[in-house]
Amino acid sequence: MASSNFIDYVKLNVRSGAGGAGSMHFRREKHVEKGGPDGGDGGRGGHVILKGNAQLWTLLHLKYTKHVKAFDGKAGEGARRTGAIGKDIILEVPLGTTARNAETGEQLFEITEDGQELILLKGGRGGLGNDHFKSPTNQTPQYAQPGESGQEAWVILELKVLADVGLVGFPNAGKSTLLSAVSAARPEIADYPFTTLVPNLGVVSYRDYKSFVMADIPGIIEGASQGRGLGLRFLRHIERNSILLFLIAADSTDIREEYQTLLNELRIYNPSLLDKDRLLAISKADLLTDEERASLQDELPDGMDVLLISAITQEGIEQLKDKIWKHLNQPFSVN
Known part of the structure; x- marks a missing residue:
């Protein structure tokens, strides 16, 4: 299989910075022999942050990044000077990227907006200097806090394609051909299953300069919800689509059965998918x-509500766009 520039899954070892130690220091100046404690606090360690970037469409830039470490905070100093904060590490990711703990599987959050910043791992807190520990009974505290250690975790980043319409169908149902006919996208097209190995996005022009985004996603097969074929790599992408456009070829041996098979795979994977238009x-x-x-x-x-279409002759294409636009702007439920 040829290598692809579309990467929708990366696993990273992530470490935040440790906090700087607090300072144990006493004021010492000319004519002041026994000044009080004036140790400053340590700076916090650097965070590891994910930031949404609408110009990115893939996690390719993180494919070969296995270890990410933010910088440690600096120690505090005398005269109540706080140590410098450790530099944060900011990882820019496409919109639709989810982060989850690799060991527990827990989803931490999802990046959905351009410029959105969420902390993946917090840096350790800086230790308190001895100035914080003075009291009437202890005017010369001989200790300060060490900085808090940074955190470390294996994290999985997954991209779910953001599109208004997701194409659902068996391999070779004509999804790539349809996308190329209604948009400027140019996915690979051939007469054999699994031509589409990665999601393709196309912007579909509509009337009066309006548009919507359609995603041609790797074809589903029976058993995909259990990981057969392209399996879960396909199914996670349709979670973000507003409308599911089921595409079945006219030469199918049993259109009704094929449609039910597709529905069943979605139901097994995530029953809420059936609530979509x-x-x-x-x-x-x-x-x-x-x-x-x-x-x-x-x-x-x-x-x-069924439409007959042909990407070759353009039959039904404009009517299909009208139906999609109506669903996007006046959604209604389908039983």
């Missing part, structure tokens, strides 16, 4: 004869 398009309509078109109605799932 759904549209069904029958692709490759240019292959159908008039007789086959007439008999097709009996093969369609009940209660679904």
